[in-house]
Amino acid sequence: MIHAAVKLSKSVISMSRTSLVAATSSQPLRFLHDGTNSPSSNPVAVQMINYALSHARSQKSDESYAQGMLILEQCLSTQSSESAGQFAQNSIGTVLLAMSNLLYERGSFEEAIEKLHRVQGLTRSSLGVRVAATEALVGLYLQLGQVDKCLDFLHKDDLRSNGGSKESLIARAKAVKGLVELVTGNLESAESFFHGVQDIEAWNGTAVLSYGEFLHATQQFSLAKELYQNIIEGVPKNEDFSDMNTLAICNMASDEVLLAATFALGQLESHMGNFRAAEEILTKALTKTEEYFGSSHPKVGVVLTCIALMYRNKARQERSSSLLIQEGLYRRAIEFLKAPPLESKGAETKLDRGDILALARGGYAEVLCVQQNRKTEGEKMKTWAEAVWSNRRMSLTDVLDISEPSSKVPVIDVRISRVL
Known part of the structure; x- marks a missing residue:
């Protein structure tokens, strides 16, 4: 070579x-x-x-x-x-x-x-x-x-x-x-x-x-x-x-900026309640991310986390359920983000993409906590996520409850894999 x-x-x-x-x-x-x-x-x-x-x-x-x-x-x-x-x-x-x-x-x-x-x-x-x-x-x-x-x-x-x-x-x-x-x-x-x-x-x-x-x-x-x-x-x-x-x-670089703008637009449509447009745009962002970085790259996990949050927000506003879809997305996201074991002391270490990891596990914890036979696992995951969460503007609960009228709006920047 x-x-x-x-x-x-x-x-x-x-x-x-x-x-x-x-x-x-x-x-x-x-x-x-x-x-x-x-x-x-x-x-x-x-x-x-x-x-x-x-x-x-x-x-x-x-x-x-x-x-x-x-x-x-x-x-x-x-x-x-x-x-x-x-x-x-x-x-x-x-x-x-x-x-x-x-x-x-x-x-x-x-x-x-x-x-x-x-x-x-x-x-x-x-x-x-x-x-x-x-x-x-x-x-x-x-x-x-x-x-x-x-x-x-x-x-x-x-x-x-x-x-x-x-x-x-x-x-x-x-x-x-x-x-x-x-x-x-x-x-x-x-x-x-x-x-x-x-x-x-x-x-x-x-x-x-x-x-x-x-x-x-x-x-x-x-x-x-x-x-x-x-x-x-x-x-x-x-x-x-x-x-x-x-x-x-x-x-x-320009390719990353283009991807990030598409991704941000998808989030924006979700925040405005335009879920059909949000799903279409975020799916396009997912495809572009897989093409550019590879199908199992951590940035794919970032996009999957956001798609799961979009489905969560949609279900809450439309009073429907998408637990199975959310669970599948969160599991894949956590895998691609290379999350450490729950037993690890993530809060004591600077984790790469820590914001997104905490958000993915926090969202997944909510899905598990509504299932009686998995509530213990969900509570453990929630504790880990809250310990790792480091965003200075919003709490993890704020991000997961963005459907409330007075909510602050989180923006995930896929360039830097951070929640703004």
């Missing part, structure tokens, strides 16, 4: 160098720009990145991902020193972003985070490169439940422009902080960070989605629905590593 990967990467590098020589011999190379007069990133590096990502995802196997990573490593080795100017640092940064993307897709979060921190060290790179790394770092920290690390990083982070950067990048950086405020339950603080998101020149799905979730959580349903639909209709379907101002990677 390694021999094949080395052969493949050398072939790509040779091809890319030939392209670069041909370009420079015929005419001055037209570098990619970020809206200023300074060059943005090496187009040969972008070419290799796109090839590596395409190859890695062609089979989504350990071998194809290893080969894709090796191509990126070879590409990184051909770039200039990290102490060089903006053009060189942009080229290095884009390769590191692509590497973090593949590592994230394979579940290697810590390695992905290490690459992203290296990007943050490229202080002469374009603001677009560093904003993309910031979004991804925050997204990964939030998904891992490491809010304190996230807050510490944002406190130290310096996203000053090197000149010529668009206001849209500043709006994106603010929206990242708004998302963190949503996770920590500070809706009033979150609102201040979303000012100007709709007015940014280069419309960005990641920032707009976070703003839509804020509107959703504050029950401004019509505005939230409009934003979700705009994202679904307008977000690019693939990453574009040639534009420094639109770079977005890891769980903030």
Whole structure:
């Protein structure tokens, strides 16, 4: 496998160098720009990145991902020193972003985070490169439940422009902080960070989605629905590593944003009592998640949990029963989320996707508690879920009782697998 990967990467590098020589011999190379007069990133590096990502995802196997990573490593080795100017640092940064993307897709979060921190060290790179790394770092920290690390990083982070950067990048950086405020339950603080998101020149799905979730959580349903639909209709379907101002990677990448907007729209329809539309949209989100991540990925468990909650809400409002459907969905969700045994002291450990695990087990506990012969099991599960639940804005009971008129509205962000 390694021999094949080395052969493949050398072939790509040779091809890319030939392209670069041909370009420079015929005419001055037209570098990619970020809206200023300074060059943005090496187009040969972008070419290799796109090839590596395409190859890695062609089979989504350990071998194809290893080969894709090796191509990126070879590409990184051909770039200039990290102490060089903006053009060189942009080229290095884009390769590191692509590497973090593949590592994230394979579940290697810590390695992905290490690459992203290296990007943050490229202080002469374009603001677009560093904003993309910031979004991804925050997204990964939030998904891992490491809010304190996230807050510490944002406190130290310096996203000053090197000149010529668009206001849209500043709006994106603010929206990242708004998302963190949503996770920590500070809706009033979150609102201040979303000012100007709709007015940014280069419309960005990641920032707009976070703003839509804020509107959703504050029950401004019509505005939230409009934003979700705009994202679904307008977000690019693939990453574009040639534009420094639109770079977005890891769980903030365009495919994940599109999935998350579809998922959020399904939740919104459920919260508005439109259960037929909710079922259709959430089923579509489930299919997309299985296609993108695989049929047994933990994110499939996130979507299944939300579908189970939709059926629960529907049954309560229509005074019907869907216990068997809910039980089946919760059981599959808990399996895919890789829940630890009930005997484990989950509250003493930072669980990956802990919010969703607690929600899935809390909902399942309710299903079991109405069955006399399974009530003891249900009570045990409920105790575990309440101990693990860590959401600062809503209690587990609040989330499970959203059919009440005065209820707060929970929004599950599938990008970061958190309840907002």
